[in-house]
Amino acid sequence: MVNLTIDGKQVTVKKTATIYEAAKEVGVDIPVLCYAKKLLPYGACRVCLVEVQQMKGRLIPACTTPVTEGMVVTTMSDEIRKVRKTVLEFLLVNHVIECPVCDKGGECDLQDLTYEYEVVTNRFEGEKFDLETDIVNPLIERNMNRCVLCGKCVRVCDEIVGYGSYSFINRGFETKIATAYDRDLNCEFCGQCVSMCPVGAILPRPFKYKARPWQLNEVDTVCGYCGNGCTVTLGVLDDKVETVRFNDKTGVNDGNLCIRGRFGYSYIHSDERLTKPLLRKNGQLVEVEWQEAIDAVVTGFKAAGEKLGILAGGRLTNEEYTLLKQLASATGTKSLDHSGGVCYTGVTEGVKGALGVAASTGTFPQVEECETILAIRSDFYETHPVFGMVVNQAVKRHNAELFVVSDKKGKLTKQPHASTLLTKPGLEVHILNAMAATLLEENLAVTEGVDDLDAYKASLADATPEKASELTGVPVETIRQAARSLAKADKAAILLAYGLPYSAQSLELGKAAANLAILADVAGKQGSGLYLCGEKANSQGAIDLGVMPAAGGSGAQEMLNGEMAALYIVGEDPLTSYPDRAKVENGLKKSPFVVVQDLFLTPTAQEADVVLPAASFAEKEGTFTNAERRLQRLRHGVPSPGEAKSDFTIFSQILSTLGAIVSYTGPAAVFAEIAQSGPYAGIALSDIGPQGVVWGGETLAVTKKSLQPVIGATPVEGEYLLVTGSCLYHSGTLSTKAYGPQSVVDAPYVELNAADAEKLKVVEGDTIKVSANGTELALKAKVGKVVPSGVVFAPNHFAQGGVNRLYKGETAVAVQLRK
């Protein structure tokens, strides 16, 4: 620790702190333009100049200068004021003054400082910038005439996002921020640069001229898309979410968001939202009053009794899951399941069988400090982009060794020190087993207190790195290196993504990852962790609360076999999102009574007998549990459209019509009950503050260490293998109703390797025919280097794509391609 004096105040800070950070600790504000908490110090703008007694004769930039023992700092004097004012004058020489029409007005750092330092006139004259505005992309507007060259956008895109869209180009007065070849922006559109810009140079285009910042009511809530659980701060004006605000003070995400979180909010106010209950009369869905709809639902449920199947999407709150469980028991059915049920068996059975717990054992921020990271199956940038950014920082800032076991190359592949163990689809288990075998063979494994070791060792007899290499094409030495790196790391993380497109081999991968976590001493160890990342915002909540079939009941897949007397599908569109569309169609057709509760008239809802309009995440209260076990609160931001109601209210109404006694006054009362027992025991709603509460603690203790033999799959043969999954811009099917994601990727596509494209004489944008099992789809081609030759990828988000007509839940499907 270092002691110093700032404006007469004594302060003790850690050795690595800068003067700026030390001043902040004692409540002394130093103005900055180019500084951001999460970025490395840069020192571009010079408005943070201060005096240091020991460094007389010049002013010192506070944001880049490390503290030293005994330093005496003065942050304001006539001299400092004069110099800062001059810096502002320089900036204002070229900066166009468009404050009246600039969306940043009111929260612009340059505007605020100009006002504070009373820069009324400028002693210098020069040409104003006259650069064209980037108008092509629909989400991010760049007006470089307002740029102050602080470099925050360049740095955030490099340091955090790892995309590298921007750079300083040219030299001297002509310096500006631009993309390669100064073209229009074409990137991930995460909008991190928007959130960092201190002036109005980079703005969210959908928010242009919508509101002044001070008019907005800010509501901190949790993003409703993926299991990352980022805090999103809704900017609300007149009951409408106009934008998502930058907020780095709350939540696990440090103000980082992806395109879905930052630009994916518009579905909340979509014209297509359901606003009234619908009931099928004479074959047509017609609008009815709530009471009539609820009566019809209850009559149908009563008639079905235990032949009722209830399927709950991954975006209900914990409180809603609890009511839904009560609803299931009130109707007498055992068939209640989380819609992702099958794909989460890896967590609920595989990992639970090995470790006794069914959740991630660490928290996301811990991953930044890990020395070795093993990402399995998915490039986390596509499923959990903001968690991907944490991985990025571990690699870039802390030199973590990163190993990606996947069937395609994604953004993580490009990281420094990243090693991609590129397998043919579906063969990941072979590699994980071979890594485990390496650990045992080289005596690197931790086997103390581990059960079933002998049986496990016997099962690995055939799983040598050599055999795995032969099968997967990954070099033996790479497999061994990955294993060694995992074993030698003091802190290590194993990441595994779950979700509907990743149903196949969930159990096998869950077991194999857990085995590796045990042998490499990753699970349950402080700082290390096995991370099981669910696809949806509250998938983990569903697992924690036991939203799964009771003994003898049907699970998510069996329910759709067509043997149920009634189906109640809440917040899921299985026709689009489930594998094997024909099976789902058949199941819906054969079930005499289908109730769908959703925001939109999804393809599944169109087949229903009753459709109940539900509320989005922005319209309700409650809690979500993210993929690292963090409970966070949703807050009511806007009213629901028309007569749509929250799932909580709908469940309560059905329950009371069923004759059950519902005594809850609201979600808070239900939470109090949830916290009586189970994983959330002892957590009070009031404890869930800005950073949420992680149940089980930062490091979740495992209750056992039991190795489970698991055998890798036989490779699928075929010239082209189709894999499905999540693409970066979308999450589930919901984001296809949101302007942001849709404006970048608005239709299904099939991605293939450039070499294959050449062979097929296909170029980007061509329509190609993809066929298998007698089904043929025409999809737009996307050509690149992400998928290896012989593999094609199609995202599973789009209703119109029908990718799930080809894919029936396998890891890969052999397909034919033709132009």
Next chain:
Amino acid sequence: MSNTVEETPEQEVDLAAANKVIDKYIDMHGALMPVLQEIQEEYGYIPEPTVHLVAERLNVYSSQIFGVLTFYAQFHLEPRGKYIIRVCMGTACHVKGAGRLGDTIKERLGVGHAETTEDLKFTAEYVACIGACGMAPVIMVNDATYGSLSVQKLDEVINKYIAMD
């Protein structure tokens, strides 16, 4: 944003030479500058496909490479002529009428500063002092220096190079 460099449709560039250069430096940290310099030696300028190739193979963003290329005057993003005519615009040459030399080149070859003839034979560049003030006004054509020029003498020099391949 205006495109300072237009997106050229399908720029056909043989990347073999660039790959060879990158192979040499692939394991060296911070090798971007020599890689770009040698690529320019090979191609006479830095073709766009080589930028993306370097980005991919050296794990540097294309945007960063573009930043470097536009910062240093030594890099050229457009093809350049076989003969680079450097017209000294230093003080001594200026006084001795270097401006007229520039005008003559413009008249004869149709190229001003940083411009290249369509047949890729000549590129004109107005440069600051080249250190031969004693023989002002002076030009250089590639490595050859021509001093004490008059418009007539310059005409002869130009004729000589036009006649060459």
